Amino acid sequence: MKAIILAGGRGERMGKKTLNTPKPMLKIGGLPVLEHQINLLKRYGLKEVIILTHYLSEVIEKYFKDGRDWGMKISYFKEKEPLGTTGGIKEIANKLKDDFLVIYGDKMLDIDLTRVIAFHKNKKSACTLVSHPTSHLEDSDLVEIDKDQKIIAFHPKPHPSNQYFRNLVNAAIYIMSPKILRHIKRGVKADFGKDIFPKIVRKEKMYGYLTAEYIKDIGTSARLIQVQKDYQKGKISRLNRENKRRAIFFDRDGTISQASYEIFRPGSFKLFPWSAAAIKKINESEFLAIVITNQPAVAKGFRSIDDIAAIQCKMETILGEKGAKLDGIYFCPHHPDKGYKGENQKYKIKCSCRKPKIGLVKKAKRDFNIDLKHSYFIGDSFRDILCGRNAGMTTIGVKTGRGCQDGDAKPDYLFDNLSQAVNFVTSFKKAIAIK
Ligand SMILES: [Zn+2]
Known part of the structure; x- marks a missing residue:
C-alpha cells in the first residue's frame, strides 16, 4: 500500500518557527514530525511514500531525497498553488491504482497501522477514517457511525446548541480506494473533511476506525510543546495498541x-x-x-x-x-x-x-x-x-x-x-x- 503525506501547509499559526522550516519538519525529540511518520510507515511494512509539498518544498526534498537512507522509496509532488487537502492527490491520481493511506504532515501519531488496514479490508470499505473522541468537542467536525462502524453522517462545527452528538472526530488519517478521487474536481481547492466526505457519505461505503492511540496535530505552538512533552515522557509510543x-x-x-x-x-x-x-x-x-x-x-x-x-x-x-x-x-x-x-x-x-x-x-x-x-x-x-x-x-x-x-x-x-x-x-x- 502506498502512503501519501500532505506536507504542503504553510503553518501560519506557528509564527517564526515556520519562517525557514515547513511545519512537518518541526522537531519532536530531535526528529522532524515527518520523519517520525516515515519511521512509523516503515515499521508497519509500507515501503512507498509520496510527499505532497508546497511551502519550502526544497527543505523536505533535501532532507529525505529518494528515501534510500530510510529503506523507503520516497517521491514528491510539489503543488504550484495550494489546493487544500484534496487537490494534490487528484493531480497524482495516475499513480494510485490500489487503495492508499493518507496522513496529514502535521500529525504526530503512533498507531497500529496493520490493524487499521485489516479493518479497512474486512469491511470492504471504500474510505476508512481513523476516528477518536476529542477533548474539544464544540470546535470539532463530528463523525456519526452506526453499530457496524459505518459512517452515516458528518456534523461540521458549529453544532446546534439544542442537539446532542456522540463524541467522535475524524483524526485526518484515511485509507481510500482510488474511486474516491472521482468525487474531487481537478484544480479546485477543497478539503476532504469539509467538502468531500459530507457529500459522498451516502454514495460510498465509509467506515470509522475507532482508536484511543496517540494522534495529535502540532498546528499551534502550544500543541507542539504539548506533543514534545508527551514524547519525552514516552507517552506517544506507549499508547500504541500493541502495548x-x-x-x-x-x-x-x-x-x-x-x-x-x-x-x-x-x-x-x-x-x-x-x-x-x-x-x-x-x-x-x-x-x-x-x-x-x-x-x-x-x-x-x-x-x-x-x-x-x-x-x-x-x-x-x-x-x-x-x-x-x-x-x-x-x-x-x-x-x-x-x-x-x-x-x-x-x-x-x-x-x-x-x-x-x-x-x-x-x-x-x-x-x-x-x-x-x-x-x-x-x-x-x-x-x-x-x-x-x-x-x-x-x-x-x-x-x-x-x-x-x-x-x-x-x-x-x-x-x-x-x-x-x-x-x-x-x-x-x-x-x-x-x-
Ligand atoms: Zn446482555
Whole structure:
C-alpha cells in the first residue's frame, strides 16, 4: 500500500518557527514530525511514500531525497498553488491504482497501522477514517457511525446548541480506494473533511476506525510543546495498541449520573456535578475511561435502543463541553426474567454481558488491548463489584446511587463518590506501572 503525506501547509499559526522550516519538519525529540511518520510507515511494512509539498518544498526534498537512507522509496509532488487537502492527490491520481493511506504532515501519531488496514479490508470499505473522541468537542467536525462502524453522517462545527452528538472526530488519517478521487474536481481547492466526505457519505461505503492511540496535530505552538512533552515522557509510543493499557471502568447510573435507574428520556439524564472533572482527570492520566452499564429497561420494553443512544449522546456532549471524554461505552440491553407485559422478547435472554457477567469487559479488553489485572472497576452496586472482581480487577465502591448496599459483595475500597475514587487510583498510577 502506498502512503501519501500532505506536507504542503504553510503553518501560519506557528509564527517564526515556520519562517525557514515547513511545519512537518518541526522537531519532536530531535526528529522532524515527518520523519517520525516515515519511521512509523516503515515499521508497519509500507515501503512507498509520496510527499505532497508546497511551502519550502526544497527543505523536505533535501532532507529525505529518494528515501534510500530510510529503506523507503520516497517521491514528491510539489503543488504550484495550494489546493487544500484534496487537490494534490487528484493531480497524482495516475499513480494510485490500489487503495492508499493518507496522513496529514502535521500529525504526530503512533498507531497500529496493520490493524487499521485489516479493518479497512474486512469491511470492504471504500474510505476508512481513523476516528477518536476529542477533548474539544464544540470546535470539532463530528463523525456519526452506526453499530457496524459505518459512517452515516458528518456534523461540521458549529453544532446546534439544542442537539446532542456522540463524541467522535475524524483524526485526518484515511485509507481510500482510488474511486474516491472521482468525487474531487481537478484544480479546485477543497478539503476532504469539509467538502468531500459530507457529500459522498451516502454514495460510498465509509467506515470509522475507532482508536484511543496517540494522534495529535502540532498546528499551534502550544500543541507542539504539548506533543514534545508527551514524547519525552514516552507517552506517544506507549499508547500504541500493541502495548497493553490499563483502564478505569465505571458504571453509569448511580456512579457518574443520578440514580434514576429507569430514565426514559435523555431530558432526565443528569451527571453528578463532579463527574466531568473526574473523567477529565482519567483522560489526563494514561488510563482509559470506559463505561459499562446494564440497561434492562430495553428488555422490559420501557425504552428502545435508540433511546439508549440518545442518552449516550447527551452524556458525551455534556462531558465534551467540560473537556472530558469516554474512550468506550458498552451497554447490556438484556434481562433474564421473561413473562412481563410489554416486554421486548428479543432482549429477554440469559446473556453473557449483563453485569456481574463480564462479556462487555471482555469486549473492551479486545477492543483496546487492556491489562485487566492492573485495571479498576468503580460502581455503586454489588453487580459492579462482582463484575470487576470476576474480571480480575481491583474494585472500588462509591456511596452514591445504591451505595454498595444492595448486596453482599464488598469492594476492595469504598469512597464517597467517583471524584474521590479517581483521585485515589490516579495518584497511585506510578506505583503500579506495568511493563
Ligand atoms: Zn446482555
